[in-house]
Amino acid sequence: xxxxxxxxxxxxxxxxxxxxxxxxxxxxxxxxxxxxxxxxxxxxxxxxxxxxxxxxxxxxxxxxxxxxxxxxxxxxxxxxxxxxxxxxxxxxxxxxxxxxxxxxxxxxxxxx
Amino acid sequence: xxxxxxxxxxxxxxxxxxxxxxxxxxxxxxxxxxxxxxxxxxxxxxxxxxxxxxxxxxxxxxxxxxxxxxxxxxxxxxxxxxxxxxxxxxxxxxxxxxxxxxxxxxxxxxxxx
Numbered sequence: 001x002x003x004x005x006x007x008x009x010x011x012x013x014x015x016x017x018x019x020x021x022x023x024x025x026x027x028x029x030x031x032x033x034x035x036x037x038x039x040x041x042x043x044x045x046x047x048x049x050x051x052x053x054x055x056x057x058x059x060x061x062x063x064x065x066x067x068x069x070x071x072x073x074x075x076x077x078x079x080x081x082x083x084x085x086x087x088x089x090x091x092x093x094x095x096x097x098x099x100x101x102x103x104x105x106x107x108x109x110x111x112x
Numbered sequence: 113x114x115x116x117x118x119x120x121x122x123x124x125x126x127x128x129x130x131x132x133x134x135x136x137x138x139x140x141x142x143x144x145x146x147x148x149x150x151x152x153x154x155x156x157x158x159x160x161x162x163x164x165x166x167x168x169x170x171x172x173x174x175x176x177x178x179x180x181x182x183x184x185x186x187x188x189x190x191x192x193x194x195x196x197x198x199x200x201x202x203x204x205x206x207x208x209x210x211x212x213x214x215x216x217x218x219x220x221x222x223x224x225x
Contacts, residue, residue, distance in 0.1 A: 002155070033212065042199055042215030043156065056212060090155050094211070099144070099203075101213065103155030 002026060004093050004104035012110045013081050021076040021107045023091035031055070032074040033101060034066060037088040049074055078109075086111045116200045121220040124194075130187040132219050134200030137181040144203040145176060146213070147185045149196040156199065156215075159185065190223045197221070 003026035013019050025032055031050045035043035045058040049068035063079040072093070078085055088108050092101035117135040124130040136145060144163050148156040160167055160174045162183070167174045173186040187194055199218040203211070 002157075004155070031211070035213075035215075040217075042197075042217050043213070045212040045214070048212065058212065092155070098211070099146075099161055100158045101211070103157065105153075105155050 002102040002104065004091065004102050006089075006091055006104040006107050008107060009105070010108045010110075012112060015081055015083060015111055017081050018077065018079045019081060019109060021078075021089050021091075021109070023074045023076070023093075023104055025072045025074070025091075025093035026102050029093035029095055029102070030072050031094050031098070032068055032072065033092045033094075034074070034076050035090040035092065036060070036085075037090060037106070038084075039087070043090055046076070081111045083111050085109065115214075116202060116216050118198075118200050118216060118219045120217070121222065123222050123224060124187075124190045126192060126223055126225050127189055130190040130194065130221055130223070132185040132187075132198050132200075132221065133182065134184070135182045136200070136202050139180050139202055141180075145174065145180075145183050146201040146203050147172070147174065148199045148201060148213070148215075149194075150199070150218070151193075151196040159198075161203070190221075192223050192225065195221060195223045 005024045033048040034046040037043040047057040052068045067075045088106040090106045092103045094101045146161040147159040150156045162174045176183045197218040
C-alpha cells in the first residue's frame with residue numbers, strides 16, 4: 001500500500017465522450033504524475049503537476065488535461081475519447097526532486 | 113533520453129537468486145538507473161536505484177558495470193510473490209524539476225515452485 005488512491009477503479013465510456021479520473025496523493029507529496037499504460041506495454045508519461053501547475057508533459061494531445069488542487073489531489077480529464085484511449089491510467093505522487101514515485105492502483109478505462 | 117534494453121521474459125526457481133540484466137549504453141553521466149516492478153493489476157513499485165556504485169536494500173541488489181552501460185538487478189532469494197514485470201529505467205531529471213520515468217516493456221519474471 002502506497003497511500004495513493006485512485007477512483008474509479010474501472011470505467012466504461014463511449015467514443016467521443018469525456019472522462020475525469022481522480023487521484024489522491026500520499027500525505028505530504030506535492031508532485032503528481034500521470035501515466036497511461038496500454039495492454040502489454042510499459043506506462044507512458046502523460047504529464048506532471050507541482051503546486052497546482054503543469055510541470056512537464058509527454059507526447060499526448062491537448063485533449064488530455066489535468067488539474068491539481070491545494071490539497072495536492074489531482075484530476076486527469078480526457079475529452080473526445082478514442083478507442084485507443086482504452087488503458088490503465090496510473091497516478092504517482094512524490095515530494096519534489098524525490099528519487100521515488102509512489103503509484104496508485106490505477107483506473108482501467110475502456111472506450112467502446 | 114537514454115533507452116534501456118531488457119530481455120522479454122525470464123524464469124527463476126523459488127529460493128534461487130534472480131538476476132535481471134539491463135543495457136543502457138547511451139546513459140549520461142548524471143543519469144541514474146532505477147528499477148521498478150509491477151505485479152499484475154497493481155501500480156509499479158520502486159525497488160532500488162543507483163548512479164555508479166553497487167547498491168543494496170531490503171528488497172534487492174543493484175550491480176552497475178564500471179562503464180555504466182549495463183546493470184543487473186539481483187533478487188537474492190526469489191519467492192512466488194516476486195513474479196512481476198521488472199522495469200529498468202534511466203531517470204530523466206531536467207532543471208525545471210520534472211521527473212518523468214521512461215518505461216520500456218520490461219522483463220516478465222516468472223518464479224516457479
